[in-house]
Amino acid sequence: MSHDAWIQFRRDLHKIPELGFEEYETQRYLMRKLHEFGLLPEPIAKTGVKAVLDTRRPGPTLAFRADMDGLAVEEQNKVDYASTHPGKMHACGHDFHMACLLGLADTLTQQKENLCGKVVFFFQPAEEALCGSRDVIESGALSDPKPDAIIGLHVWDLPLGTIGLKAGPLMAAPAFFELTVTGVGGHGAEPFKCKNPISVASQIVSSFDTLANSLTHPTKPLVISVCSLNAGNASNVIPDTATLRGTIRTFDDELMPQALSLLATNAERIASAFGCHTEFTTKHYHGTVYNHPVLAEWARKTLDGEFKLVEPTPSMIGEDFSSYSQVAPSLFLWLGASPCKLHDPKNNPDERAISYGVAALTRLAEDKLLRKE
Ligand SMILES: [Zn+2]
Numbered sequence: 216m217s218h219d220a221w222i223q224f225r226r227d228l229h230k231i232p233e234l235g236f237e238e239y240e241t242q243r244y245l246m247r248k249l250h251e252f253g254l255l256p257e258p259i260a261k262t263g264v265k266a267v268l269d270t271r272r273p274g275p276t277l278a279f280r281a282d283m284d285g286l287a288v289e290e291q292n293k294v295d296y297a298s299t300h301p302g303k304m305h306a307c308g309h310d311f312h313m314a315c316l317l318g319l320a321d322t323l324t325q326q327k328e329n330l331c332g333k334v335v336f337f338f339q340p341a342e343e344a345l346c347g348s349r350d351v352i353e354s355g356a357l358s359d360p361k362p363d364a365i366i367g368l369h370v371w372d373l374p375l376g377t378i379g380l381k382a383g384p385l386m387a388a389p390a391f392f393e394l395t396v397t398g399v400g401g402h403g404a405e406p407f408k409c410k411n412p413i414s415v416a417s418q419i420v421s422s423f424d425t426l427a428n429s430l431t432h433p434t435k436p437l438v439i440s441v442c443s444l445n446a447g448n449a450s451n452v453i454p455d456t457a458t459l460r461g462t463i464r465t466f467d468d469e470l471m472p473q474a475l476s477l478l479a480t481n482a483e484r485i486a487s488a489f490g491c492h493t494e495f496t497t498k499h500y501h502g503t504v505y506n507h508p509v510l511a512e513w514a515r516k517t518l519d520g521e522f523k524l525v526e527p528t529p530s531m532i533g534e535d536f537s538s539y540s541q542v543a544p545s546l547f548l549w550l551g552a553s554p555c556k557l558h559d560p561k562n563n564p565d566e567r568a569i570s571y572g573v574a575a576l577t578r579l580a581e582d583k584l585l586r587k588e
């Protein structure tokens with residue numbers, strides 16, 4: 216099978232984006248293709264898929280992962296393979312990742328006789344915000360066979376033909392928080408009879424930069440962003456409550472619980488000084504995407520020359536691929552597919568990247584699994 220077929224996989228999948236744990240049509244499509252390649256796929260983690268290429272010869276087990284979900288975004292691209300599901304779109308390139316993994320499964324299955332060991336191809340649901348990687352691990356899909364290494368990739372705004380490869384932390388651990396300040400509302404003309412939660416919320420927000428600076432050394436980044444502030448709906452009424460939502464990002468998994476706890480106590484301290492109180496809730500699903508140094512060095516040696524390798528600046532964007540480093544040493548690559556504006560309704564990365572993705576994953580698999588005799 217060739218480049219054109221792989222692009223067709225991507226376009227077929229691009230037409231049918233589904234949200235996390237709703238990827239039934241996507242699951243059926245992937246199962247059908249894997250069957251056509253001669254594999255025996257099985258559903259995992261509700262809407263995921265796993266297929267194992269077992270050469271029945273001793274050797275290592277490599278696992279390759281693609282994520283499956285689209286986003287609640289209305290596509291603005293005018294292409295004949297645009298989303299047919301209103302309000303949903305593959306705006307994060309997960310259609311590319313699935314196409315790359317199908318291309319790899321096809322390529323390796325065709326040369327099964329030249330390989331040893333096992334390859335696990337797994338398609339993970341619900342990467343966006345729901346941490347489907349945890350469900351894949353809990354389903355036991357990665358315990359038999361147990362992989363010696365887990366490899367994944369993500370399209371990225373790097374030039375075509377480039378692969379972003381870096382040992383150590385690559386993508387940040389994200390946490391999300393919601394903070395509600397409750398005061399006492401009343402007439403806008405009589406703030407002295409009220410406890411204005413908006414004034415208090417704004418003081419809390421302005422304390423975040425100081426908090427971030429006090430928590431960590433300047434060389435260890437910590438981001439605290441307030442992304443939503445909701446309170447009141449009239450210009451002469453002080454509301455009872457103000458709610459703010461935001462996100463914290465860091466590459467230091469030990470720092471995250473400290474940051475969340477300090478945020479909560481600091482907010483309550485400020486609020487109580489003005490007669491208000493706070494409720495603080497957080498969601499913290501997964502840690503930092505960490506590339507095992509031995510795997511990163513192996514990938515560098517294996518891919519260098521055939522691909523233009525760059526060592527990218529790590530991103531504060533999170534990826535639940537991070538969970539897999541609890542199962543086995545893991546490696547996450549960034550696949551150059553510029554222009555690539557993740558989560559944008561006009562995102563339509565360069566499809567030629569799929570060939571590079573399949574080629575890079577195939578090179579890595581062959582290096583470990585080609586029969587030596
Ligand atoms: Zn995304």
Ligand SMILES: [Zn+2]
Nearest residue numbers: 307309342369
């Ligand atoms: Zn993504």
